[in-house]
Amino acid sequence: MSDQEKDQEREAILKNEQEQDVNENSVNESDTSDLKKSPQDTPDSEKESIKETEQKKQETSVDESDQNENKPGDTTSEKVENQIEASESDEDEEDEITSSDDEETEDDSEQDKGTTDYHSMSQKELVGSLKDLLKTGKIQEIKKEVDEIRHEFNSQFDDEINEKKEEFIAQGGNIIDFHYSSPLKNEFNSLYFEYREKRNNYFKNLKKDLQANLQKRLELIEELKGLIDVEENINTTYKHFKDIQERWREAGPIPRDGYNTVWNNYHHHVENFYDFLHLNREFRDLDFKHNLEQKLKIINRAEELANEENVNKAFRELQLLHKMWKEDTGPVAKEYRDDVWDRFSAATKVIHDKRAEYQKEIEKDFEKNLELKNEITSRIEELTENTKNSHQAWQQGIKALEKLREEFFNAGKVPAKNNDESWNNFKEAVRNFNRKKNQFYKNQKKEQYTNLSKKQELIKIAEENKDSDDFEVVTPLMKKIQNEWKQIGHVPRKDSDKIWKQFKAACNHYFDRFHASRNKASEDEVKNLEAKNTLLEELKAFDLSGEPKSDLKFIKEKISTWKDIGRVPFAKKNIESKFNKTIDALFKKLDVSKKEIELIKYDNKLNNITSQDDERKIQNERFFITKKIDEVKQEINQLENNLGFFQYVDDSNPMVKEVHKNIQRHKDELELWKEKLKKLKEVM
Known part of the structure; x- marks a missing residue:
């Protein structure tokens, strides 16, 4: 090989090291073939x-954004x-x-960077x-x-x-x-x-x-x-x-x-x-000797890198060695020039070959991961296509999507050339699922706004008639709109309580006037009032014996006696409130489960409602309990969905413990409301 050819070979490899794409996938068989070229x-x-x-470049404006200054009056x-x-x-x-x-x-570990x-x-x-x-x-x-x-x-x-x-x-x-x-x-x-x-x-x-x-x-x-x-x-x-x-x-x-x-x-x-x-050979030879020492150190390090187990680490350091060869060392004497370059080229080729082989091996695993990720993306697309338009189906679909998302992120890396495509396909599949889900709930909201408009019309009717004295005509009308109210369905949560209170107030106002006009104190009701006053005073004076079962039996007997006494004059109906407060105070002192106490108290409340023979109050009570059951169920569903965000968090985590505690509390509350509804149905 002539001196000119050797010089050409050296120039090519240095130029190749500078211009090559540093991305890991740019290192292939061409890296080693390019070693056979040289500098000109x-x-x-x-x-x-x-x-x-360079002067022309310096004259070019760097910042074009100055031409886009805001106009006066912009918000x-x-x-x-x-x-x-x-x-x-x-x-x-x-x-x-x-x-x-x-x-x-970049290291191979950076391949999936940016896929949050x-x-x-x-x-x-x-x-x-x-x-x-x-x-x-x-x-x-x-x-x-x-x-x-x-x-x-x-x-x-x-x-x-x-x-x-x-x-x-x-x-x-x-x-x-x-x-x-x-x-x-x-x-x-x-x-x-x-x-x-x-x-x-x-x-x-x-x-x-x-x-x-x-x-x-x-x-x-x-x-x-x-x-x-x-x-x-x-x-x-x-x-x-x-x-x-x-x-x-x-x-x-x-x-x-x-x-x-x-x-x-x-x-x-x-x-x-x-x-x-x-x-002046003395200066030149001295410099050549120094440059030779430096290049031999670089060569020795390059040859050591051939034994480095971490192929990517060896490759990165080799690039630095080439930069040092090019930037930090000068020429050597002609008699050494070919030898040092040949040694350096050989060491470089060994590392490039090892890295190319390493890339081939890991690409096999990456291809398997790609197949798995593509399959997961297809399953998400099928889930989107097959999920039915119902609240329950979409809630199940959300849980299934979370599992598929977890599988995708655990599947491992894919070939770099397919990384963006695989990630974008996955995101688009998830996005399509959420679009369809959101569209379902948007339609649900439209229906809720329609229901809101219907209930506002019923409120208008109730308020227009709440002060009417034509009880024979208005009473059936008020009962009719109460039934229609129950049939209409849900309204937006933010409006639910407000319109219910407004409707309830108008209806209660009318029926209070209706019952007041019809209920006059009778001799029996006066006697009942005296009997209840006597029983009330007895309860107030009662001291617990310290035996919970015995005390509870006594209180239940008094409640039963109170039920049997009958109605009191309408104007004195607040005695029921006094009785309830006295019973509550006794229950607080007893060592009895909260659920049992609540059910006993509810029996007493039902007695008060049924004793008035007021169908409206019974229906209102049923509507109230049904509404409470729905609300508690929604709270349980929400809390259980929230647990999905803690799927990688240990159960001993305080926050996770608190969520589980809240779920159990709501489940206990749900059972209590169901028991109350059961008792209500028995008396209807």
Whole structure:
């Protein structure tokens, strides 16, 4: 092999090390074949053109966003949105500003970086994630995650806007007057604008620094070129040369697109200087000897890396060795040049071959993981397609989706070339499931607003007739609208209590007047009142014996006696309240289960209701208990769903314990309400 061919081979591998894609999948068989090429010296015409090119770049405006200043009169929200859109115009330019030092390859463990399941987060959680990224992440490394958070937040916010718009129109609003924002949206816009500002400033400063470093290096090349023509003592010239070399090493990174040209230009003039230095062999041989020692150290380390078990670690260090070979060492004597380069090339090829083999092996496992993840995505799509439109079916579907999501994240890594596609397909499948689920519940809400309108009409009828004295006509009407109320169905939760209290108040007002007009005190009712007063005083004077069973038996007997006494005058019906308070006070002193006490008290309450022979009160009581049962069931379902978020948390966790405790408490409460409903049905 001729000297010229050897030189060409050296140049090619150095150039290849600089230009190769540092992503792990860019290392393949071509890495080793490229070792058989070599450096060419840069022509003088090319060197002279470097300055002109860089000057043109410096004249180009870096920040185009200045042309998008906000107009007077913009709202704060609009200003933020405008500034965000304007700042995004710099995106392409930022991606091109890359330091020549950004050469290190990421480890295989970074393959799945950026696949956090932001889609499962709420808007509040997304804001928190963005805030954490801005605090802990490097501004130049978080773009992918920030973009995904922003996409997910805007998607959820758009759904929220559509929902609010539907509510606004359902309540009779004009679409022209609709406007909606939220504190979370404002906070997110503020954080995202902060991110864009920091990112823009980072790349502006980076470009400024890279251009300054480039200018330093160009000036050093010019200074190096002048050493050959200067008339001074050779010792002085050599010291000047070594000073230029030191300043070159400390000059810092430059833009990637100009790196090879600048380095080749510098290398060319270093070689020229060594040719000039040939007149003084003592200096040249001394430098050649030092360079040889340095290169042998690099070679020895490269050969040691061939035995490194961690292939990726060896590969990353090899890249640093090539950079040291290129940046930190100069030429060696011609008689050693081919030998040292051949040894270094051979060590490099061994490591490249091992890494290529390693990549082939792990790709086999990655392919299996890809098949599994694709299967999970298909199962999610089937789940979306087959879930029926019912509350129970969608709740079961949500639980099934959570299990599939967990399987997906536990499946392992996939080939890098398929990583984005696999992840995007999974996200889209989950998103489609949630869209269909949300659409079902949106339709449910529409139905609830229709029910709300119907119940408001019944409230209007009740309030218009609550003061009527035509009891024969109005009483059937009031009973009729009470039955219609029960048949209508659910309304939005935020309106439920309000309209029920309004309707109940109107109905109670009417029926209180109706019963007051009909109920006059009779002799029997007066006697009953006296008997109940006597029994009440007896209970107030009663002291517990200390035997719970005996005391409980006594109290039950008194309650039974009270039931048998009968009605009292309508104007004196508050005696029932006094009796209940006295019984409650005695129960508190007894060592009896809460459930048993509640049922005994409820028996007494039922007696009061049935003794009045008031069908309305009985129906109201049934409606009240049924409503309570539904509410407790909903609370249990909600708490059980919440447990899904703690599936990776140990059961001994205080928060998980508290959720289990609340579920049990609600289940006990549910059983009590069911027992009360059973007793109510027995007397109806």
